[in-house]
Amino acid sequence: MKIINKLFIFLLAVAAFASCEYDSYSEEAALSGIETQDPFVRFDNSLTDGVSVEEDSTEVVEASIRVEFTFPIETDVTIDYSLKGTATYGEDYEIDGATAQGGSITITHDPAALAISSAQLVISVFPDLVAEGGETIEIELTGATAADNTTLVVGQGPLHKAVTVNIADPE
Numbered sequence: 001m002k003i004i005n006k007l008f009i010f011l012l013a014v015a016a017f018a019s020c021e022y023d024s025y026s027e028e029a030a031l032s033g034i035e036t037q038d039p040f041v042r043f044d045n046s047l048t049d050g051v052s053v054e055e056d057s058t059e060v061v062e063a064s065i066r067v068e069f070t071f072p073i074e075t076d077v078t079i080d081y082s083l084k085g086t087a088t089y090g091e092d093y094e095i096d097g098a099t100a101q102g103g104s105i106t107i108t109h110d111p112a113a114l115a116i117s118s119a120q121l122v123i124s125v126f127p128d129l130v131a132e133g134g135e136t137i138e139i140e141l142t143g144a145t146a147a148d149n150t151t152l153v154v155g156q157g158p159l160h161k162a163v164t165v166n167i168a169d170p171e
Contacts, residue, residue: 042067
């Protein structure tokens with residue numbers, strides 16, 4: 001009986017730990033053993049499971065992904081990203097200002113932002129009448145530079161550098 005009780009407590013602790021979210025990037029970094037001395041950019045830390053969107057047969061559907069700069073800085077930050085995946089750029093989806101290889105997004109300096117500034121990367125998924133199964137868009141942050149030419153770290157160690165957008169095909 002003692003073994004069953006210990007096993008139950010262990011499983012309960014694992015479930016509780018797995019459902020925890022961090023209140024801030026510094027708490028997340030401290031608990032994950034990640035250095036936070038250098039300013040960095042990342043995808044919103046709630047996107048660990050990616051983003052899902054269902055394409056429509058008649059209308060454009062938009063998915064929005066938050067890109068964050070987590071240190072206060074008094075300048076704009078430009079973040080470069082690459083695009084891969086099974087979805088075809090220009091045919092299945094588009095991101096304003098991007099090409100099939102990637103693009104950049106700018107986080108505009110906000111004097112009112114105390115710690116985290118962000119911008120939304122908006123993906124337009126085009127209507128599709130072809131039954132082709134699910135497709136993916138893989139977006140990876142590849143570099144970031146502040147307007148004063150300060151180079152910033154991308155991601156937190158291996159975390160939050162990439163996100164996958166899963167496009168479900170209802171046909």
